[in-house]
Amino acid sequence: MSDVKPRMNGDGGMSVEEKKVYDRQIRLWGHDGQNKLRTMKVLLIGMQGLGAEIAKNLILAGINSITLKDHTDVSILDRCSQFLIPHDSQERNRAKASIIAAQLLNPNVKVSADTTPIEDNDESFITSFDVVIATECSPLIYRKLSDECRKSKVKLFIADVYGLFGYFYQDLNFKLNLYDTVFPFDDQNNIVPIIKNKPPTYVLASALLKFQLDFHRKPNPDTSEKDIEELKAIIDSISPDEECIKPDYFNEYYCELFCELSPSTSIVGAVVAQNAINSIMGNLVEGYNMFFYDHYEHEGKFHAI
Amino acid sequence: MAATIVGVFQPEMQNLIKDSKILLVGAGGIGCEVLKNLVLTGFSDLEVIDLDTIEVSNLNRQFLFNKQSVGKAKSHVARESVLKFNPNVNIKSYLGNIMDQNYDASFFSRFKLVINALDNKKARAHVNRMCLSVDIPLIESGTMGYSGQVEFIKKGVSLCYECLPKPEPKSYPMCTIRNTPKEPIHCIIWAKFLFNQLFGESSLDDVSMEVNEKDDLPKISAREWSIKNNYDPTKMFKKIFIDDIQYLLNMKDLFKNKRTEPILMSESILKEDYADYSHESDLKILDLFQYISMFKDSIVKIKNKLDLTNGKNLVWDKDDDDFMNFIVSCTNLRSNIFGIPLKSHFDIKSMAGNIIPAIATANAIIAGQIVIHALRALSKNYERCQSVFLRAKPNHKGAILVKDKKLESPNPNCFVCSVHGELILRLDTTRITVRQLDELILKKKLNMVLPDVMADNRILISSNEDDELDLYSFSLNKIQVVHGSRLKVDDYFQNYSVIIMIHHKEKATDEQPDFEIFNNMEDLRKRDEQLIAEENAKIVQETYDCVIEEFEKDDYRVDKVKPTYGSIRNEQTDTDMMETIDSEHEVSDAKESLTDSGDQEVSNEEILALKRKSGNEEETSEPKKSRFDE
Numbered sequence: 001m002s003d004v005k006p007r008m009n010g011d012g013g014m015s016v017e018e019k020k021v022y023d024r025q026i027r028l029w030g031h032d033g034q035n036k037l038r039t040m041k042v043l044l045i046g047m048q049g050l051g052a053e054i055a056k057n058l059i060l061a062g063i064n065s066i067t068l069k070d071h072t073d074v075s076i077l078d079r080c081s082q083f084l085i086p087h088d089s090q091e092r093n094r095a096k097a098s099i100i101a102a103q104l105l106n107p108n109v110k111v112s113a114d115t116t117p118i119e120d121n122d123e124s125f126i127t128s129f130d131v132v133i134a135t136e137c138s139p140l141i142y143r144k145l146s147d148e149c150r151k152s153k154v155k156l157f158i159a160d161v162y163g164l165f166g167y168f169y170q171d172l173n174f175k176l177n178l179y180d181t182v183f184p185f186d187d188q189n190n191i192v193p194i195i196k197n198k199p200p201t202y203v204l205a206s207a208l209l210k211f212q213l214d215f216h217r218k219p220n221p222d223t224s225e226k227d228i229e230e231l232k233a234i235i236d237s238i239s240p241d242e243e244c245i246k247p248d249y250f251n252e253y254y255c256e257l258f259c260e261l262s263p264s265t266s267i268v269g270a271v272v273a274q275n276a277i278n279s280i281m282g283n284l285v286e287g288y289n290m291f292f293y294d295h296y297e298h299e300g301k302f303h304a305i
Numbered sequence: 306m307a308a309t310i311v312g313v314f315q316p317e318m319q320n321l322i323k324d325s326k327i328l329l330v331g332a333g334g335i336g337c338e339v340l341k342n343l344v345l346t347g348f349s350d351l352e353v354i355d356l357d358t359i360e361v362s363n364l365n366r367q368f369l370f371n372k373q374s375v376g377k378a379k380s381h382v383a384r385e386s387v388l389k390f391n392p393n394v395n396i397k398s399y400l401g402n403i404m405d406q407n408y409d410a411s412f413f414s415r416f417k418l419v420i421n422a423l424d425n426k427k428a429r430a431h432v433n434r435m436c437l438s439v440d441i442p443l444i445e446s447g448t449m450g451y452s453g454q455v456e457f458i459k460k461g462v463s464l465c466y467e468c469l470p471k472p473e474p475k476s477y478p479m480c481t482i483r484n485t486p487k488e489p490i491h492c493i494i495w496a497k498f499l500f501n502q503l504f505g506e507s508s509l510d511d512v513s514m515e516v517n518e519k520d521d522l523p524k525i526s527a528r529e530w531s532i533k534n535n536y537d538p539t540k541m542f543k544k545i546f547i548d549d550i551q552y553l554l555n556m557k558d559l560f561k562n563k564r565t566e567p568i569l570m571s572e573s574i575l576k577e578d579y580a581d582y583s584h585e586s587d588l589k590i591l592d593l594f595q596y597i598s599m600f601k602d603s604i605v606k607i608k609n610k611l612d613l614t615n616g617k618n619l620v621w622d623k624d625d626d627d628f629m630n631f632i633v634s635c636t637n638l639r640s641n642i643f644g645i646p647l648k649s650h651f652d653i654k655s656m657a658g659n660i661i662p663a664i665a666t667a668n669a670i671i672a673g674q675i676v677i678h679a680l681r682a683l684s685k686n687y688e689r690c691q692s693v694f695l696r697a698k699p700n701h702k703g704a705i706l707v708k709d710k711k712l713e714s715p716n717p718n719c720f721v722c723s724v725h726g727e728l729i730l731r732l733d734t735t736r737i738t739v740r741q742l743d744e745l746i747l748k749k750k751l752n753m754v755l756p757d758v759m760a761d762n763r764i765l766i767s768s769n770e771d772d773e774l775d776l777y778s779f780s781l782n783k784i785q786v787v788h789g790s791r792l793k794v795d796d797y798f799q800n801y802s803v804i805i806m807i808h809h810k811e812k813a814t815d816e817q818p819d820f821e822i823f824n825n826m827e828d829l830r831k832r833d834e835q836l837i838a839e840e841n842a843k844i845v846q847e848t849y850d851c852v853i854e855e856f857e858k859d860d861y862r863v864d865k866v867k868p869t870y871g872s873i874r875n876e877q878t879d880t881d882m883m884e885t886i887d888s889e890h891e892v893s894d895a896k897e898s899l900t901d902s903g904d905q906e907v908s909n910e911e912i913l914a915l916k917r918k919s920g921n922e923e924e925t926s927e928p929k930k931s932r933f934d935e
Contacts, residue, residue, distance in 0.1 A: 019587075020361045027655055028450050028662035031588065049345070053669065056368055060665045080307035081345050083390045101389075104371050106364075163313075164677065221312030255315045261307055262345035263680075266338060266673030270666035271705070274451075277666075285699050293706070295677055298693045300670075300706030 014038070018108055022062055033281045034062065040280045042066045043129040045118050046136035047094040049081020049260035050161045053269025054133055055102050056084070058109075061277055065110035067129070068102065070095040070136075071117040077221075080259040081161075118145070126154050131276050133157040138216070139209045140189060146171060146179030155279055159272050160208075162218060163257040164295035166268035167205045172279045176289040182305045183209055190214075195244050199303060201292035203245045204253065207234045221258040228254045252296050268293050271300060306391055308347025319347075321683045326350040326415060330403050330432055331422035332379040333357065334663050335446055337369040338672030339422055344387050344394050346676055352416075354399040354408070355380040360624060366665035404431045404754060410800055414439040418679055421445045422672075426471060430721075430752035431799065433458060433466035437722050438800030442682050446671050450662045451697035453671040455678055457690035460722060461715060467752075468716035483512055484553055485565040489640055489648045493657050496635035497621060499545070500628065503531055504611050504619040513545055514552050536608040538601035539575055546570060546638050567642045587650035593641060600634035603627050623658030632657050670695050674706070688712055718824050720751075726803040729829055732820040733812040734787055739765060740777035746820055751803075753796040760785075760792050768797070781807070 014034065019026065026034050040063040044055055047070040058066055073092045074085055084098035091097035095113040103111045118125075118134070118141060126132050126145070132154055134145055142158045149156035150171060158179060159168035169179055183206060186192045191213055193206035211231055212218055219227035231254065232247035239245060271291060278284045288302035307313045308322035327348055329339055332355040343351060357379050359370045369386035370379070380398035387396065401407065404427070413419065413435045421443060423429050429445065436443040436458065443458040445466055458465050481487065482495050498512045513527035525533070527544070534540050550567050553559060560566035580594035591599070606627040611619055621628055629650070636657075637647045654660065674693050681689040691709040699705050720726045730746065737746075743766050747756040755768035765784060767774045776784055786792065788809035795802040808829065812819065823829040 021364045023362045023365075024660065024663040025365050027660055028664060057665050057669060060365055060368055062365070076310065079345070079391070080310065080313065083341050083345060086389050087392055105368055107372070221310055224312040258313050259307055259310070261313070262342045263673040263676040266342050266669045266676075267706070270669035270673070274664075274666040288699070288703060296689075298674065298677065298689075298691065298706065298708040299704060302699050302703035302705070304703075 049265040057273030325417040336422035453695040465722035603631035
């Protein structure tokens with residue numbers, strides 16, 4: 001913690017020390033904005049590269065607290081984008097391995113690690129947070145979180161990065177479509193997206209989610225060639241007629257869909273964090289529930305789906 | 306280290322990432338994020354340079370630094386932090402200025418790609434020229450608040466950094482600053498000049514008057530007077546806020562316009578008790594007595610700091626609380642005298658420090674896009690290197706990251722990257738000296754480092770000190786540089802040359818710029834047409850103003866007055882102090898160049914350094930024209 005005793009000065013209790021650190025952003029969103037941030041409690045599920053980026057941005061901004069939740073172990077693939085885990089860390093759990101570097105970013109934020117899988121928590125767990133952000137979960141967990149957060153009016157982000165491609169879903173005003181309306185599931189818990197009149201990025205995201213449900217993993221660099229063929233087959237199967245986007249459309253994308261690659265975790269993680277910040281400050285552009293980052297077109301675009 | 310894992314990238318890309326040596330210029334807001342992204346992506350041969358040390362106000366976004374690293378070199382700490390998550394990379398870090406002569410063409414030519422993560426135009430323009438000269442691709446970037454941009458620059462393929470004109474900082478006339486302030490910013494600039502006059506490297510831009518202690522002794526400067534009086538806070542207050550104002554009031558012509566006339570404070574105010582201000586919020590506007598106490602306290606504290614330098618000068622810094630208290634108290638005391646609204650400490654700091662807001666997320670987005678551009682550029686997929694803009698809010702299509710349709714081709718008339726680089730320099734050849742040409746036009750305005758100038762096979766300016774050429778004090782016409790002269794200007798360090806055509810124009814009034822630079826005659830003609838239009842509009846406006854003044858005396862209604870022409874010319878000759886100063890207030894325009902990081906004081910320092918060298922010369926900076934007065 002800060003070694004100087006905080007001196008209160010009538011600006012919502014922010015210490016002089018804090019005001020110095022946050023000076024350049026207070027000049028953007030004002031003292032009011034910063035004070036709102038200082039109350040913001042975040043649950044962040046998934047501490048791979050994208051999780052690390054989101055955690056970094058929120059902790060730097062000076063939120064109240066963040067719980068880093070991940071029950072899985074550090075993997076070699078984390079090396080592509082996870083910068084909070086020291087190379088010589090003895091800790092096997094991702095959340096625990098990240099916590100020292102995460103806390104060092106800003107001593108004013110309460111950072112904690114949680115190694116329980118989200119499916120083992122009861123429904124009330126999420127209600128102690130203002131915002132829940134989930135990454136690297138199965139689409140089935142995303143669907144459950146979407147329902148629960150909507151019920152409890154907890155703001156939700158669901159984000160994933162596949163190589164250089166990335167997307168996120170957000171439910172901030174509790175009015176737009178739920179996750180499983182955006183990506184509909186059938187009786188066998190299979191995603192059956194409605195492809196017509198949708199942006200190509202939606203088609204690609206749907207195919208990747210279906211791949212995850214089918215194979216219980218994301219596309220993997222070890223099996224890249226086989227996985228690309230599978231993806232093409234999925235796109236073909238979910239695009240029923242000639243008007244739809246066909247597998248060839250994504251020829252330039254396929255070879256860059258493996259691991260969470262740092263340039264895109266950097267971009268998607270920052271847009272998620274900034275939107276979470278904006279939602280707490282009440283200056284959010286309403287009317288969107290999806291965001292896609294298209295690495296080939298250099299385009300980051302919100303949609304209402 | 307994605308590139309070390311088989312299958313993440315295609316083999317060609319994997320090799321390009323592993324083998325490409327990259328130079329990162331700047332380890333600030335964007336630089337930290339780029340360094341992280343490059344290392345994680347698998348680039349393993351990197352060099353990073355930065356001239357700055359870490360400050361507390363960096364910590365909200367420059368995530369490779371923390372409280373323990375404040376005061377240390379950014380480049381070195383950034384390197385060490387990155388090595389913690391990946392020790393298997395070769396990163397060389399330099400604490401230095403990229404414009405230093407150590408970093409010459411042979412330095413730049415060792416890299417496959419250069420990435421700019423800078424916060425000032427001068428260094429950006431320099432790196433642009435160095436990269437053009439050795440034909441190394443450059444990725445240029447900037448952020449400002451929620452917005453940002455990434456641009457790709459390659460010789461003959463894309464626009465270069467200097468192909469299109471950049472917005473210029475706003476400027477204010479010196480006489481307004483000294484005598485007739487009308488807005489808070491005028492008082493803030495005045496306070497910064499006062500700081501330099503009393504504690505810093507003094508220039509001839511003194512704002513506090515000379516003192517005539519005894520009639521038979523020569524006048525002494527306010528600095529000398531302060532030293533003689535051991536910076537006595539009460540005496541200083543009386544001199545600056547009472548005696549100097551009395552002096553202004555004695556200049557009869559100065560306050561024809563009543564609105565700017567100062568109100569003299571009574572000397573009884575000197576006997577008021579100390580008014581505590583230490584627990585006040587920096588958002589609050591305090592009362593007069595608190596500002597007087599703040600002024601006196603700051604004088605004592607700054608004097609102590611000055612004593613510690615052993616006869617050297619202090620350099621103003623917005624992050625020094627005592628310096629800021631001096632500026633805040635001086636600004637508001639002066640505003641109060643001139644009937645200008647007071648401002649809070651927080652607002653004055655923004656304006657005095659030219660603080661550009663900066664957040665981690667915008668830097669991270671731009672840094673991600675930079676590395677994606679780097680991948681496209683290294684695989685020579687240049688058509689995928691269009692400029693990309695980060696918008697603060699989604700556009701009508703919902704996009705916040707928006708790209709240009711295509712990579713823009715070079716401007717064929719660019720004075721930097723085109724083969725026939727030519728510029729027209731319009732000035733009064735009887736007034737501009739060779740020194741002004743060298744320092745204000747070639748170095749400051751045209752961003753050269755070591756210019757050589759030839760005209761008709763005669764050397765006019767040499768970057769080689771051995772040449773012992775000393776034409777600096779001559780005006781251009783004295784050395785036969787006249788209307789129609791063609792100057793061949795070379796900067797061997799930047800490997801940059803340009804022909805400058807001299808266009809003589811008599812400087813008729815002080816309001817006219819000292820020099821203007823055009824890319825071609827067409828632009829010059831357009832500028833003249835624009836000037837005539839502006840002049841006509843101004844005559845109408847000013848006539849309104851002065852007629853209104855007259856009628857107000859007689860209690861007439863204003864709205865019935867019709868414009869009449871004439872009688873304004875006298876208005877402008879009130880003093881001989883028409884100078885224009887550059888306050889470094891950058892114009893913000895999303896599509897124009899953005900700056901990284903909210904630490905934009907570099908250009909102020911550049912100006913100060915220049916002033917030290919060249920005396921009392923200032924430059925305006927309205928687009929493409931400039932002014933300085935002696």
